Amino acid sequence: MNKAAIRFLGVGLFLAGAAFQIHLMVGENDQAKGDITPQAYKQAQTELKNVKNQLAQLQLDLDNAQQEQTASETEKKVETADTASNEATNSVLHIQSGMTSRDISTSLEQAGIIQNKQDFEDYLIAQDLSSKIQIGQFELNSTMTIKQIAEIITK
Template sequence: MRKSSIRAFGIALFVAGASFAFADFLTQDANTEAANINVPKGTILIKKDELKAINKEAAEAKEQLAKIQTDYSALKNNTVAVNASAKKSVKSFTLVIKKGMGTSEVSSALEKAGMIKDAGDFELYVIKNDKASNLQIGSYDINVKMSTAEIVKKITRSK
């Protein structure tokens, strides 16, 4: 081959490459430019209008959360007040002792009903007076005016 034909072939390749590069440069859009930016792996690029929409949704979510928290606090305070007044208004209670119940279950039921102040003290009294094995299955009407001794006498059988 001749030098001139090799030179012509090289120039043709150069012109073709330059024309492809120029055509690619003219057709690039914003997304292609953003893809060419060096960003750390795992980073997501979003448009400004998308960012504004996300920020607006976040602000609305914060407002809803604040409203829910205030509603929950009000509800919690109201529930505690109702429970406190309910315990004060309870004057009597029907204690049901079932088969297999021990002194701890009986004492916790009495404490939850507001008939005694401390389940541990009641349980200790029953055990100390050797009445734990004498608990009787049945239903018993208990009221707040009864002493620990009266309650124990009512729910146990004497030896």
């Protein structure tokens, strides 16, 4: 065989391979379109309905759990409020010469009369009462408001 014949044979084999490859690619596209049979479509729809039902059930379960959690938290808040109202903390506040509003706020918070010393101190400053605090002993309890406590210690 001569060189030209071998070249033609090689080019022929290359073209035949390319033609087979093109045929397979076109055939796969046709088969992919034809794979969806009515039975496969019905099965996919059934699976989709099942998944939607499961999702709806999970959503209901989540809603119920959230409602139970909210109810539980509400009951705890009510119990805490009842306990707090039943257990009012009484204390005698001793204000001495040289004590600042910060010192008094800290004492009240430590005694359990107020929840937040910064709120009380801010109230005294905002109402211009920090310079009007009186020296002495004052009976206070935790059911009093910040305003009531301020009125008592600034009379």
